[in-house]
Amino acid sequence: MNDFDAYLTEDARLVILKALHLEADGRLHDNALVVALDTYGHRRSRDWVRTQLxxxxxxxxxxxxxxxxxxxxxxxxxxxxxxxxxxxxEGVALPSRSS
Structure with missing residues (x-):
């Protein structure tokens, strides 16, 4: 994996955690996470999301x-x-202090 791919993967993992954290019960299913990632410019398959989970x-x-x-x-x-x-x-981007 090159540096840019690693950056994108770490950022996508951060988006996953943020999406879960925004939920009242802290839970989402994989299809909802595909949509959340797409909202932030990470167009990924359900299988890719499952691997990250x-x-x-x-x-x-x-x-x-x-x-x-x-x-x-x-x-x-x-x-x-x-x-x-x-x-x-390790392997998850750090959130910005303003997030």
């Missing part, structure tokens, strides 16, 4: 559960800490 789960940023053919992600404390600049998750 698995990576973020490995990093303890979120929890995944599967409901039939849908993958549901729920933000965890480490993901919230990253967004609020109280922690750092």
């Amino acid at each position: 698995r990576k973020l789960a490995d990093l303890q940023a979120l929890h995944i559960r599967e409901a039939g053919t849908v993958m549901v992600a729920e933000i965890r404390q480490a993901g919230v800490d990253h967004l609020e600049l109280r922690g750092r998750i």
Whole structure:
């Protein structure tokens, strides 16, 4: 992966965490995350999003559960800490201080 691809992937992971954090219950399904990413200029497939969700789960940023053919992600404390600049998750872009 080149530097620009890595930058885009890290930014997309940040968008995923932000989208989850905005939800009252901290959860969204994979199709909703595809739409959220598209809103921020990350036009990615559902399979790509699922791969990123698995990576973020490995990093303890979120929890995944599967409901039939849908993958549901729920933000965890480490993901919230990253967004609020109280922690750092390697492989996820840092949010700007104004976000």
